[in-house]
Amino acid sequence: MKTAMAADSKQERQRAGAGGELDPAALAALPLPPCPGVVGMIETLRRMRNDSLSFITRMSRDYGPVSRLPLGTETLIFLSDPDLIGEVLQKRAESFHKDPVTRKLEESLGRGLLTSENPVWRAHRKAIAPLFKRSHLEAWAAEMVQGSEAMVDAWQLPAAAAAGAAAAAPTQEVDVASTSLRLTLGIVFRTVFGAEVGDVSAEVGEAIDEMMEQFELELRTWRRFVPKSWLRGGRRRVAHARAALDKVVYGLIAARRLRPLEDGDDLLGRLMLARDESGAALTDEELRDEAVTMFVAGHETTAIALAFACWHLGLQPDLQRRLREELHAALGDRPPGAADLERLPLLRATIQETLRVHPPAYVVGRTALHDMELGGFRIEAGNAVLMSQWAMHHDPRYFPDPDAFFPDRWLNGLEQRLPKFAYFPFGGGPQVCVGNHFALMELQLCLASIVRRVELGAPAAAGVRTSAAVTLRPAVPMPMQLRLCAPAGKVAAGEA
Ligand code: HEM
Structure with missing residues (x-):
């Protein structure tokens, strides 16, 4: 759907x-x-200040597809037209740099894919993107399923009631937000470093959490406006966390070099084998930065989506029952594998809908490198251009009844009919999320592993307060009442 303004600008x-x-x-x-x-x-x-999500949505509703917010020395530009978003992320990507917030992450993450610019970004992207190809992903599928199955075992849930039992079986309360975080942290840790390294993921996770917490405080509070030298306490904590993280990660890099690089499916070994166009390998510092980037970019985003998918299934027992039937029909009583996913359309639709209603990355930004025209307006060099997944995914022009969680909307080819950037949970263009297929596979395998065995009871409240910081995450725990469900054959027999 194009605005008159966008059409004019195309002619221009x-x-x-x-x-x-x-x-x-x-x-x-x-x-x-x-x-x-x-x-x-x-x-x-x-x-x-009070509600950044409604603020972003209102900017486009009140001021149109291209709007502007001058804030002292900064000017923010908001885009809410899929064609214009495509112009920035894809067609004219060379005219933009990453936005200042992403660049600020460099203090914690170093210069990995997320924070670096050309020529470093291009060389690393070329080396890293092939590591996420289908055959490599499939090797990691087992890791994802084993992690999820072990998590369900560790919950020690009460079993389903025997057929004909008078009373409902008891349930157990589980916070799906924190358990999802532990699950995805373990998965990305073992994927990057290999299963053999033992589990220091909790140590790494704590250091990263500390760095991200300080980053968010500097981003969202008065601290943003004071000189860095005044923030001694916060700086010290970041330095401390970074030193702890570096000790572990450099240790893992050194240990990995002692094993033949071709052995194992870990990303680190593959990264060590990768060469850029000049034939050079990544240095230890570059390996550290890319490994930490994968950790930060890849664990919380996926955990948030998994937790929200469980939450919505708890709120919609009929949908949950249909999904379980789909899983049991395709898998019987065995765990899922990568090859099963194409036969599980409702599973995929549930994940697509989760990423629509709760996009963990709710806004992406770029900085204009020079003055330019966009949507019939003048954008000036240095302007920060913001494009919000949250605003687009809740736009009723593309998604009728946008706040409703309704996976069926994806079952009739909606994705092919939508304008390309009306739905973009993983961004788009050359800097599209390098882990998008990894994340989609992980989400489907983890959710399938849970739903095939566990009955997700209605959560205590229908809504969850979210906090829009670096990611759009639940601001509070997400307790749900869980119990094991009847095995595949019994469900089918019970319903027949
Ligand atoms: C549901 C899960 C995920 C979501 C919603 C998500 C979202 C995104 C988005 C929107 C971007 C683009 C940012 C921009 O254009 O400025 C991005 C970039 C990136 N993501 Fe993801 N991501 C997810 C999972 C992952 C995973 C699992 C990994 C790695 C294992 C990962 C690694 C990265 C990296 C390295 C980048 C930077 C890419 C580049 O600039 O070349 N992400 N992600």
Whole structure:
């Protein structure tokens, strides 16, 4: 769906020629995107502080597909048109750098894929992207399933009631948010470093949590506006956490070099074998930065989605029953494998819907490298351009009844009919999430492993308070009442 403004701008670009940029005089004549006036600004800033999600949505609703928010020395531009989002993330990606918030992560993550710019980013992306190809992913599937099955075993849940029993079987309360985090942390840890290293994932997880907590405090509170040298306490904690993390990670890198690199399916070994265009291998520092990046980018995002999928299934017993029937029909009583996934459409739709309603990455940003036209407006060099998955995924133009959790909407080819950037949980263009297939496979395998064995009881409350920081995560625990469900054959027999 295109706005008149976007259509006009397309004609403008055609006039401008292949580069898609207008000449300086034509550019200077363009208006700046609309922004709140003095009264609107007070309300906008209040909303920005109290509820960043409704703030993002209201910017597009109140000011159109391209809007502007001047904030002192920074100017934020909000896009809410799929074609324009595609212009920035894909077609004109070379005209943008990463946004300042992502770049700030460099202090903790180093220069991995998430934070680096060209030429480092291009060389590393070329080396890393092939490591996520299908055959490699399949080797990690067993890790994902074993982790989930072990988690269900460790819950020690009460069994389902015997057929014809008078009373319902008891349940056990489990916080699905924290258990999902432990599960995905273990999976990404063993995928990156290999299962043989023993479990120091908790140590690594704690150091990363500490760094991320300080990062978020600096991002979201008054600390953002004071010189770094004043934040001695916070800085010390980051330095301490980083030193602890480095000790473990460099130790794992050294240990990995002692084993033949071709042995095992771990990402670290494969990264050590990778060569850039000049034939150079990654240094230990580069390996450290990429390993830590995978950890941070890859565990919380997936955990959030898994927890929300369980939550919604608890709220919709009929949907949960249909999903379990699909799993039992395809798998019988055995755990799932990568090869089963294409025969499980409702499972995939449930994950797609979870990432739509609760996109763990709820906004991506870029910085404009030069003045340019976008949607008929002038965007200036240095402007931060923000594109929100949250706003697009809840836009009723593309998703009728957008707040409803309704996986069936994906079962009739919706994805093919949507404009490309109306649904983009993993971003898009050259910097699309390098772990997107990994994450989709992990989410499906983990959810299938849980639902085939566990009855997810209704959570205590229908809604969960979320916190929109680096990711859109639950702000509170997510307790659910769980018990084992009847094995495959018994469910089918019971229903017949
Ligand atoms: C549901 C889970 C996930 C979501 C929603 C997600 C989302 C995203 C998004 C939106 C981006 C693009 C950021 C941008 O354009 O600025 C991104 C980048 C990235 N993600 Fe993910 N991600 C997920 C899981 C993973 C996993 C499992 C891994 C690794 C194992 C991973 C590794 C990365 C890396 C390294 C980047 C940077 C890519 C680059 O700039 O070349 N992500 N992710």
